[in-house]
Amino acid sequence: MDTETAELRLLEAAETLFDERGVQAVGMDAIRTASGVSLKRLYQLFPSKDHLVWAVLKRRDGAVREAIAAHGATRADTPYTRALAVFDYLGDWFADPGFRGCAFINTFGEMGGISPDVADIARGHKQALRQYFAEQTDALGAPRELADQLAILANGAMVLAGIEGSAEPAVRAKDAARVLLDAAAPR
């Protein structure tokens, strides 16, 4: 196995395990077993568990940003529909078996108080989502506060979908987002 695939398998295995059980409840040995990569190589690629956690979150951060942009670009062609398309993306995501909430929200809750790195990544990730909404609301000539409100809806939906184990919050949030969009920037 070459370095590239070893790193990929480690990141994928760690991400899955962290999502299922949280970060601290997952031992390095479990990651080694799930990935099939030896401890020696693991520590060559990621010199500590903190480095691995950081890399997992960073990779997920980029993937989510891309997925949201792609979702908006391919399925929606106006700022209005692009803003709403985020909630369709959430609905698909929530329907994943084993979905247990947003990794950034969960990891911040677990480690945000003791790990500034984790807190920074979570903050950056959430600001990127807000920024995406802001691009759409700016294009609509709506006030910036609307973007904040859409971000609040999206994050609230993630939390409740995770805790209740249901995809329904995505459609509820989308309906609410439509009402807010119409009120702030009527088509």
Add this chain to the structure above:
Amino acid sequence: MDTETAELRLLEAAETLFDERGVQAVGMDAIRTASGVSLKRLYQLFPSKDHLVWAVLKRRDGAVREAIAAHGATRADTPYTRALAVFDYLGDWFADPGFRGCAFINTFGEMGGISPDVADIARGHKQALRQYFAEQTDALGAPRELADQLAILANGAMVLAGIEGSAEPAVRAKDAARVLLDAAAPR
């Protein structure tokens, strides 16, 4: 120190530490030091750390439900204003120094995947908030979906306030809630 105050000090110390650092990062010895209650008494009152975690969450659950009801009862006198008063409560809470998000959201993220008890308490707590909103929206003759949307706003505000370290999401969410309330049940 009698049993009652020992239990109270333990619950308060544990709650503070869990809020600051998460559950798994806090050792029983830290709780003993912070509370001034010996380990022997601690294990007499709570036979395991899981029992203590459960008791802390249960106590907080009751306190929050009471606080929301009290906030609505004393500062608002219609279903419309009682629904909005929740967001004022959130604003006060977010402004607490050291606020780091909702204990139920954080603990669910940390342990919801490995502890059914924690998952159950978080679910119950969030359903209680939704229920409170539902009582107000029912009285307004608004559809049940509105209560879900208000709950999504409240939880999204908690998450973003915790991650960003700002109380602003409370006022953004309140503005959004007003728009949704007006759209669904005009006064």
Add this chain to the structure above:
DNA sequence: GCGAATGGAGAACGATCGTTCCCCCGCTGC
């Protein structure tokens, strides 16, 4: 005043975890 019970301080124990080390296999260059 005395024996028994209670509770405090903290050592001790067993388990687990992150990390490192050791030993050996299999490949590579010549």
Add this chain to the structure above:
DNA sequence: GCAGCGGGGGAACGATCGTTCTCCATTCGC
């Protein structure tokens, strides 16, 4: 074919954690 070496399996190490135990002082009923 062989010396050298990178990598795998897994034991080992040191730290930490949840939990229990030991020792001792204090208190309370009589």
